[in-house]
Amino acid sequence: MIRLHHVPFSRSFRVLWLLEELGLDCELIRYSIRDGSLRDPAYLAKSPAGRVPALEIDGEVIFESAAILQILCERHPQAGLAPAPGAPDRARFLEIIGFAETMASLIENLNMQHLFLRDPSQASPVVLKLITARLRSTLGAMETLLGDQDYLLPSGFSAADAMMGFNLFAAPYYVDLSRFPGLEAYRARLEAREAYKTARAREGEQDIYPRDFLPLPER
Ligand SMILES: N[C@@H](CCC(=O)N[C@@H](CS)C(=O)NCC(=O)O)C(=O)O
Incomplete structure (x- = not known):
């Protein structure tokens, strides 16, 4: 089990x-x-x-x-969901697995500031702006890595897409994804996968994000 x-x-x-x-x-x-x-x-x-x-x-x-x-x-x-050691896409695979956490840790920091502070007035507008800009730049890098491929590895869907692709369902709470048309198309491709749909249907209601978009504070 x-x-x-x-x-x-x-x-x-x-x-x-x-x-x-x-x-x-x-x-x-x-x-x-x-x-x-x-x-x-x-x-x-x-x-x-x-x-x-x-x-x-x-x-x-x-x-x-x-x-x-x-x-x-x-x-x-x-x-065949991960290239074996020595396979041509191995380095790219490992890069993406690591890079996914570079991006996810930025999202985690935004979650902390936007959602989890006991006293929301303690959130720092400067830090929020900096982290949001860094998140945007990792999304730009991801779009470049994807290029004109369907998935992150040229060989097709892999665990790198589950690892990094997940971020594309969290980052849009903080960054407008329409600035990245390549990522929007990729995200739609991921959402169309049967395994993705089944997993979403199974996971249950989320209670992390109260709204679809959490903008930067105006002050
Ligand atoms: N690098 C870890 C990060 C795991 C992680 O921080 N998960 C978050 C949810 S996305 C969590 O459990 N947070 C609970 C907490 O920080 O208290 C991984 O990829 O598994």
């Missing part, structure tokens, strides 16, 4: 999506990011920083989405 510890609309979606791409069923344990349940000692024993995802599989517990995606691809090489 595979068990995924999950917060709807969080980075654990990458794993839920890849499991669907691989045709693997899992038990889904849902948490809220807001109620302290990720700091429960029983959960910290699975994921030491109290983060999702954590995946229970084959008698072990794995945390960090990038590690989980790579392990799943290694254990299911027939699916």
Whole structure:
């Protein structure tokens, strides 16, 4: 039995999506990011920083989405969702897996300032502007990496798309994606995948974002 510890609309979606791409069923344990349940000692024993995802599989517990995606691809090489060491797209694959977290950590910082401060007046407009600009620049870099390909690797859909593609469903809370037509088309391509649709239908209601867009403060 595979068990995924999950917060709807969080980075654990990458794993839920890849499991669907691989045709693997899992038990889904849902948490809220807001109620302290990720700091429960029983959960910290699975994921030491109290983060999702954590995946229970084959008698072990794995945390960090990038590690989980790579392990799943290694254990299911027939699916061809990650280039093996030495394969032509290997370096690009690893770059994207790492770059996805460069971008996601910017989104996380924006979430912190916009959504999770106990006293919202403590958010810093200067920091918000800087981080939003940095997020925009990573989106520009991603559009360049994509070029005229359908997916991030020239060989087609891979775990790199689940890893990085997920960000395209979080970044638009802070940056208008219409400035990146290549990314908008790519995002539509990802949304059209059956595995993506099934994963979204399974994950449940999100309680992270209260609105579709969170603009920079005017002050
Ligand atoms: N690099 C980690 C980041 C995991 C992470 O920070 N997940 C967020 C949700 S997107 C989380 O669990 N946050 C809970 C918290 O910070 O309390 C990964 O990719 O798995």
